[in-house]
Amino acid sequence: MTNSEKNPLKNLDQWEDHLLERYPEEPKEKEHFRDYENSDRADGVSAFYRLNHEYQTYDFVIEKEQEFLKFEKKEMSLWEGVDFLNTLVDDSDPDIELDQLQHLLQTSEAIRADGHPDWFVLTGFLHDMGKVLCLFGEPQWAVVGDTFPVGCQFSNKIVYPEYFQQNPDNSNPNYNTRYGIYEPNCGLANVKMSWGHDEYLYQIMKPYLPQEALYMIRYHSFYAQHKESAYDHLLNKEDQALFKWVKKFNPYDLYSKAPVPPDSKTLRPYYEDLVAKYLPDTLKF
Secondary structure (H helix, E strand, O other): OOHHHHOOOOOHHHHHHOOOOOOOOOOOOHHHOOOOOOOOOHHHHHHHHHHHHHHOOHHHHHHHHHHHOOOOOOEEOHHHHHHHHOOOOOOOOOOOOOOHHHHHHHHHHHHHHOOOOHHHHHHHHHOOHHHHHHHHOOOHHHOOOOOOEOOOOOOOOOOOHHHHHHOHHHHOOOOOOOOOOOOOOOOHHHOOEOOOHHHHHHHHHOOOOOHHHHHHHHHOOOHHHHHHOOOHHHOOHHHHHHHHHHHHHHHHHHHOOOOOOOOHHHHHHHHHHHHHHHOOOOEEO
């Protein structure tokens, strides 16, 4: 795959040039968030998901797990990762063009303002940190965007379902039935999800955060389940209990976005202390 195919948004450089140009806008009404058809970035989002849906196969997921879950790429502090994210714009997100650090702070500050436990605040701050996969040369279609199960039939409730027609698993009889390789209500822990930042960060954070936080991180991009309950047939009782936390987290991730940037310099000392409370000085990525 050529570089232009991996990164279909031809105006990406233009976006980077405008990262510091934050024009104030009124916050959008909730019904307009995740509006792919009417977004100013709709063409880019569509191209992104065409690649994502074509190439996210079961075998691809296994390959990426084998490559990245050894955690041999780099050892660095969380703040080195944060500094990198400060240059990244999420190609899959039609709602906003703030950099990732500002989105993380908007999410976590909204959680903190509502008086939730500090581990919940930290989860909001960390939830997209798996996007450091881009540091290692991964195209954004293999890092960000809505996640979905592989190894079974692709739900028509997933965004841009028509693009799965080009996915080889769509015509594989082992994978293209309702349950595919899985058993009814087998539990999401036994289901392979499309590869990206959610699973990667979950695996990194397993030793450090509460179960509820880990579950929010692992499934926060699983919108076909958030919004449509499209995969209830794979969930077990533990999933049903823990998914309440994903749904509690989702509004903070989705609706806290607004183009007015938070004051990251003022907020940083609080988050430095919070990170130090739960995490070691360096992490293996």
